[in-house]
Amino acid sequence: MNAAEQAKSVDTASKIAAVVNHFKAEFPDARADLKPWANDRDTRELVDPDSIDIGFHLPGFSHRFQSRSILVQIRLCGDRELTA
Numbered sequence: 755m756n757a758a759e760q761a762k763s764v765d766t767a768s769k770i771a772a773v774v775n776h777f778k779a780e781f782p783d784a785r786a787d788l789k790p791w792a793n794d795r796d797t798r799e800l801v802d803p804d805s806i807d808i809g810f811h812l813p814g815f816s817h818r819f820q821s822r823s824i825l826v827q828i829r830l831c832g833d834r835e836l837t838a
């Protein structure tokens with residue numbers, strides 16, 4: 755699910771910001787995209803509501819990653835999952 759849609763609390767927004775800042779510390783020219791998924795019916799059917807998805811777009815083609823963009827999918831584990 756798009757990170758922008760998952761940032762419903764200060765805690766979650768802080769964690770998303772920490773991931774973006776960490777990535778940008780390594781790749782300062784990258785642009786973070788907090789809404790990497792299109793908002794159409796086909797895409798919504800594939801959305802994982804328990805993930806936080808962030809796209810990072812590089813200024814050009816990266817030979818290191820063989821790509822121009824990187825999609826990061828994160829699953830944050832809350833207390834309810836740890837005790838189950």
